[in-house]
Amino acid sequence: MAIRVECYAGYRGEQEPxxxxxxxxxxxxxxxxxxxxxxxxxxxxxxxxxxxMYVLRHDETSGDWEIxxxxxxxxxxxxxxxxxxx
Numbered sequence: 606m607a608i609r610v611e612c613y614a615g616y617r618g619e620q621e622p623x624x625x626x627x628x629x630x631x632x633x634x635x636x637x638x639x640x641x642x643x644x645x646x647x648x649x650x651x652x653x654x655x656x657x658m659y660v661l662r663h664d665e666t667s668g669d670w671e672i673x674x675x676x677x678x679x680x681x682x683x684x685x686x687x688x689x690x691x
Contacts, residue, residue: 606671606672607669607670607671608625608626608627608661608670608671608672609625609626609670610622610624610625610626610661610663610670611623611624611625621637621640621649622634622637622649622651622661622670625653625659625661625670632653632654632655632659633653633654634651634652634653634654635651635652635653635654636651636652637649637650637651638650638651638652638658645664645665645666646662646663646664646665647662647663647665648660648661648662648663648673649661649663656678657675657676657677657678658675658676658677659672659674659675659676660672660673660674660675661673
C-alpha cells in the first residue's frame with residue numbers, strides 16, 4: 606500500500622519517518638522500533654500513535670514509501686504481494 610510519509614531530514618535527506626498518512630488520516634510515529642537496510646531500500650518498524658505497529662519501506666531509487674506489514678492489537682496482516690518471476 607503506497608503512502609505519504611513525513612520525515613526528519615538529516616544529513617542524508619529522508620532519514621527517519623516522523624508521521625505517515627493513511628488516506629486522510631495522519632499517524633504520528635511514537636518510536637522507530639527497528640530499522641534495516643538493503644542496497645536500494647530502507648525499512649522501518651514503527652510504533653504509531655494509534656497503538657499499532659507498521660513496517661514502512663522506502664525505495665530510495667523511486668522515492669516511494671509503502672506499508673510492508675501491519676500489526677494491530679494482536680493480529681498481523683500482510684499486504685497482498687504480486688507474484689515474482691523466478
